Amino acid sequence: MRGRTSYDGRLALSALLTALSLVILWGAAMAPWGRMGLVALAGLTPAAAVISGGPAAGGLCWAGTGILALLLLPDKGCGLLYLLFFGLYPLVKYAAERLSRRPLELLVKLAFFNAALTVLWFGLRAVFLWGLPQAEGLGWLLYPVGNGIFLAYDYGFSRLIAFYIARVDRPLRRGRGA
Numbered sequence: 001m002r003g004r005t006s007y008d009g010r011l012a013l014s015a016l017l018t019a020l021s022l023v024i025l026w027g028a029a030m031a032p033w034g035r036m037g038l039v040a041l042a043g044l045t046p047a048a049a050v051i052s053g054g055p056a057a058g059g060l061c062w063a064g065t066g067i068l069a070l071l072l073l074p075d076k077g078c079g080l081l082y083l084l085f086f087g088l089y090p091l092v093k094y095a096a097e098r099l100s101r102r103p104l105e106l107l108v109k110l111a112f113f114n115a116a117l118t119v120l121w122f123g124l125r126a127v128f129l130w131g132l133p134q135a136e137g138l139g140w141l142l143y144p145v146g147n148g149i150f151l152a153y154d155y156g157f158s159r160l161i162a163f164y165i166a167r168v169d170r171p172l173r174r175g176r177g178a
Helices: 002-030 035-042 044-053 055-072 076-086 089-097 102-123 133-175
Strands: none
Touching: 002 035, 002 044, 002 055, 002 076, 035 044, 035 076, 044 055, 044 089, 044 133, 055 076, 055 089, 076 102, 089 102, 089 133, 102 133
16 A cells, blocks of 8 residues: 555656646746746756656656647747757756766767757757747857757756755655655
8 A cells, every 4th residue: 555655646746746847838838038947947847756756757747748738838839848858858867867977977968968959950940949030140059059058057957956855855755754
């Protein structure tokens, strides 16, 4: 019976975090500015699910939010950005950091980022950059600048995860006797 409660708790956590992520994505779809930041904020919820419920809970949160975002949001671009990068990255980060070899971990993270960037740039450019016709001439800067920004994002994301573990996850575990 204890195992079932644990499973039920992880499922409830995933559902709650999926709902929270979807609300944040709805705000991103409605916001006239700051969409990328709000989509990135929504990407924190799968990380919380991975930390508190395990990788299966994180995957469920990512998949549920991604599917619901594509079905319900008026701006499908926010849902695609979440689905292809910000929501999926916490799972990739979790898998990469389990390799416990820093150079290999960094290689996996950068390979994922560059693959996502390539899909977003070449496959979905019309969705995300419709208002920037001058962006065509800056394509050569895309990968070097993008990789630098991604490394800063990864560092900041790691700090937010450490904060979540120390200030949210541990006190919750202590409070429920786990």
